[in-house]
Amino acid sequence: MNETDNEKLKAQKLRKEMGNLAVMAGVFVLTTAEWHFFEWYEAVTPYGTLIASLFLIIALFCYMDIKDMLKDPAFYLMAGADVVALINLFLIGSDKGAILTVADFILILYLANKIDLSKKQVIISMCYLGFFFLYWTFDVKGYFKGYNTNYGGLVLISGFFFAIYALEYLRLYLVEIKGVKNAKWLLAVTVFFFAWGYNIIAWYRSRCALLGLAAFAVLILIPLKVWKNRIFYTVLTAVTTAGSVLVSLVYVWLGAMKDVFSIRIFYKDLISGREEIWSELWSAFIKQPVTGIGSSYEMQLDWLGGMFEVHNGLLDILIVHGIAVFCVTIVFMIKRFLELHDAGTKSHINKCAAAGLFAMMMPAFMENYIIVPPFSLIMLILIGTIKAGSLSDTRSGAVMEDSRK
DSSP states (O other), rough: OOOHHHHHHHHHHHHHHHHHHHHHHHHHHHHHHHHHHHHHHHGGGGGHHHHHHHHOOOOHHSSSSSSHTTTTTHHHHHHHHHHHHHHHHHHHHTTHHHHHHHHHHHHHHHHTTTOOOHHHHHHHHHHHHHHHHHHHHOHHHHSSSSOHHHHHHHHHHHHHHHHHHHHHHHHHHHIIISSSSTTTHHHHHHHHHHHHHHHOOOHHHHHHHHHHHHHHHHHEEEEOOHHHHHHHHHHHHHHHHHHHHHHHHHHHHTTTTTTTOOOEETEESSSSSHHHHHHHHEEEEEEEETTTOSOOOOOOOOGTTTOOOOHHHHHHHHHOOOOHHHHHHHHHHHHHHHHHHHTTTTHHHHHHHHHHHHHHHTTTGGGGGGSSTTTHHHHHHHHHHTTTTOSSETTTTTTGGGOOO
């Protein structure tokens, strides 16, 4: 390799580092602005998608040259979906700001196979985001500080994924790098964290967060050998992505039987309102499936007072922006998740990160969650964490050199 090639590689590496830092900075700015004081949250949230857009665009131009973008079919698919979404909003006279939510999310999926976090960046991210699980546990903002309790649950479960990953990372570090013979006590700490997580989520009464916690626990317990099975992994991908739309239809069906079907979770019926919201939204969507109904639609349910809220991340994209935009989003998401199979099943610690990603999809069955910042950017960080690898390669047992740096 000649000197020119070396300089190009160094420049490329530097640009990727800048792209990584842009994504991390976006998470830092938005969590700082939204997760400390409710007054800040109220002031910043209306501009959250715009702030996320700025950092994502910086990351895009750091990860890719313009000439490479113009040769990339996936770039045109993303751009085409954005154009269609914007045209649809004009056709139905909807609020044009809705374009930022879907454009940001598709851009995140486009960048998902380009983000390349270093070990140091993974450690910084997991410590920073894991901190919020502890922070929102001791400072119960969901009840006493103005925040909606479901939102509080989403902050808790997001931090929880990274807190558990940090514990597993520490355990493997002690065993494989430091040669500590007995680090089983950290397994006890992990079990304690799960019990603690359940208790604080129950205190918040956040059923969507409970769904994420339960899914995370189950997925971590599934042996790595099963994760390596492509049929299992593909089914898991399909269920957690396209399956989220089917959940809304099942809920509508169960809503018709709620007089005989009654399950209570956290002192509240499982079927307790979303079935009415989704029934109305599906009825409105069926009349204009090509364009979607937009974000300016006024709900007719008396108890909502006209407020528009879909309560399901991927269903929101379908209902608001129409079939074409939704199909592009689902294709991107499934493709990106399937591309993570080898990295996500390389070792136990990679599996923990992958379990966090799939578990993150579960609360999105009941809340917009993954499509709104800062959670959408956190999902991109989690994808980068999976790709970053582990302390060791389980296929050979050899310690990776860069884990010592």
